[in-house]
Amino acid sequence: MSEILCVEEVSKHFDTGAGRLEVLNDLSFSVDRGETVAIVGESGSGKSTLLSLLAGLDAPSRGTVRVAGCELETMGESELAAFRARELGIVFQQFHLMAGLSALENIALPLELQNASDALERARGALEQVGLADRANHLPSRLSGGECQRVAIARAMVVEPALLLADEPSGSIDVRTGRTVMNLLFDLVQRVEMTLVLVTHSQELAAACDRRLELVSGRLA
Numbered sequence: 005m006s007e008i009l010c011v012e013e014v015s016k017h018f019d020t021g022a023g024r025l026e027v028l029n030d031l032s033f034s035v036d037r038g039e040t041v042a043i044v045g046e047s048g049s050g051k052s053t054l055l056s057l058l059a060g061l062d063a064p065s066r067g068t069v070r071v072a073g074c075e076l077e078t079m080g081e082s083e084l085a086a087f088r089a090r091e092l093g094i095v096f097q098q099f100h101l102m103a104g105l106s107a108l109e110n111i112a113l114p115l116e117l118q119n120a121s122d123a124l125e126r127a128r129g130a131l132e133q134v135g136l137a138d139r140a141n142h143l144p145s146r147l148s149g150g151e152c153q154r155v156a157i158a159r160a161m162v163v164e165p166a167l168l169l170a171d172e173p174s175g176s177i178d179v180r181t182g183r184t185v186m187n188l189l190f191d192l193v194q195r196v197e198m199t200l201v202l203v204t205h206s207q208e209l210a211a212a213c214d215r216r217l218e219l220v221s222g223r224l225a
């Protein structure tokens with residue numbers, strides 16, 4: 005199997021008013037194409053920070069992150085954006101849907117950024133896959149938390165990314181709804197043989213993954 009993700013000796017700190025906060029400490033691991041990996045750990049252990057480094061949304065303080073053989077840190081801003089749009093799907097903890105766009109338009113957006121001529125048609129298919137065909141024209145403000153999460157999943161998957169990164173939702177939706185939707189994500193990933201790196205609190209979801217990485221105070225346990 006070929007490697008899709010390679011993390012080498014990665015550390016991350018934040019300089020805050022109260023001094024330096026060491027969040028991730030010397031992490032090394034790799035993920036093969038088609039693998040599903042759960043990242044688990046207590047709140048504040050650095051899971052979301054790690055995911056943002058894997059997505060190239062933030063840079064490590066030390067070490068390297070390579071996705072599909074490309075070192076993220078050496079890329080310029082526009083190259084990185086194009087790379088991300090092509091190779092990565094990201095489901096954020098807070099979804100980050102565009103408030104002024106309908107569910108369908110939100111899902112079509114990454115395809116339109118790639119100038120896909122069949123963007124709306126494919127977006128409609130993705131909306132159907134997450135069971136929201138009848139909500140196509142709703143704005144995010146008219147959707148429940150669980151529905152917003154499903155739209156976020158459809159948007160991440162519609163480009164069929166090589167690597168899907170997902171952070172389990174916090175706050176706005178209840179645990180049961182969140183779990184149901186994450187199971188849906190899991191089914192979709194199995195069906196298209198995508199690589200999934202999933203931050204989760206659910207033992208059940210973690211157990212369904214091929215592998216589990218546990219973060220304890222910013223280190224791999």
Ligand SMILES: Nc1ncnc2c1ncn2[C@@H]1O[C@H](COP(=O)(O)OP(=O)(O)O)[C@@H](O)[C@H]1O
Pocket residue numbers: 018020025027045046047048049050051052053054
């Ligand atoms: N931009 C930032 N500036 C300062 N501290 C941060 C920043 N982002 C995250 N942190 C801190 O890093 C630690 C890990 O955060 P996070 O990765 O969100 O943890 P988790 O997702 O595991 O709950 C927390 O103590 C958090 O307050």
Ligand SMILES: [Mg+2]
Pocket residue numbers: 051052053097171
């Ligand atoms: Mg988090």
